[in-house]
Amino acid sequence: MELAILGGTGDIGEGLAVRYAADTDHRVVIGSRKAEKAVDRAGDYEERLADHGIDRDIEGAANADAAAGADVVVLAIPPHHVADTVADLAEEGVLDDQLVVSPAVGMQGDADGLHYRPPKVGSVTELVAERAPDGLAVAGAFHNLAADRLANLDADLDVDTLVVADDESVRQQVIDLANELDGIRALAAGPLSNAAEVESVTPLVINVARYNEDMHDVGVTFH
């Protein structure tokens, strides 16, 4: 399977790319607005994997090229750009039968902490679904994984991620995909209309890390 991580040069993209390369046999392609940057970073990720004794290729490409050949497209793109990126990819005819996964969360910070600020449609995940071509499979996942912990191959994850999708088989497919990462347990959180409560955990875990001593890169477990 080919996994494209758009915005794969950013922090959450980096973590997903190196983890999928380390833990699975999927072909991993990172996308960026500039192909050259993606290729450079892919090389960096390969070196980091090699430092851990893992010999794996990671490819780099412009976002549209990365998405075009992929089975699964993860939109590891800042929340304010993700809707336009999806609309552009749709217009370019790049998105047709991929499974699209949205991990982005709209947040705003003030002196007290980070606050959840979803777009008007209710959540970034639903905004992605709105902008994607009709019938494309869209899911939300990986929202509240701490980027540094994810990118650090020496760190044990032992965290849950929540998956939302309207179609139950799509949801299960993304749960299976997420469960392939060591230390991640994926749980279903229902249809896309339940995405806001899932996304809202991201500012919360950052606030929890801020207000409690000795807690960093906080993850969450449900039980």
Added chain:
Amino acid sequence: MELAILGGTGDIGEGLAVRYAADTDHRVVIGSRKAEKAVDRAGDYEERLADHGIDRDIEGAANADAAAGADVVVLAIPPHHVADTVADLAEEGVLDDQLVVSPAVGMQGDADGLHYRPPKVGSVTELVAERAPDGLAVAGAFHNLAADRLANLDADLDVDTLVVADDESVRQQVIDLANELDGIRALAAGPLSNAAEVESVTPLVINVARYNEDMHDVGVTFH
């Protein structure tokens, strides 16, 4: 210390009352709109504790009477009534130097699941603070404890609760109070303006219980 649990005949109130009676030496008073109902239920709780070999008094009183003599007042009241209850208690002069703790969450259900629906001020916790007399210590806590699990003295909790309060010493006082319950770890989530992200976990854990087999009365831990 005297702990008044208003709405102590409801599900979350029941759990807090029996747990505080079982795990601490605090005097526990449950309040209800009708004193008689509170007294009856307090007797039921005492019997349940006795069944577990625990000999403890729980008192019952009308909400205002329960609050008047308490050091800490927990508002285990449905979200749509809590603001009026606080305003009434304030008007009656019952609230002056207690520490008020709000566990209520505004939610709305549809076919897909439960959704977080805060009041306009941002969260129920902030609404309570708005209606409370100026200078009264207000905190949010106990929002996302599964009521049945809390009320079942045979159940291990092993869950976290998140505490918000503007004043750091108030926050710490409520953290210490929550930590007195066996199996609960209290974490700070910052000032009241961070309450929405805390409250939003409640519909989420209910959705997670619904969409995952073998998960019931779901709690959450941060790590």
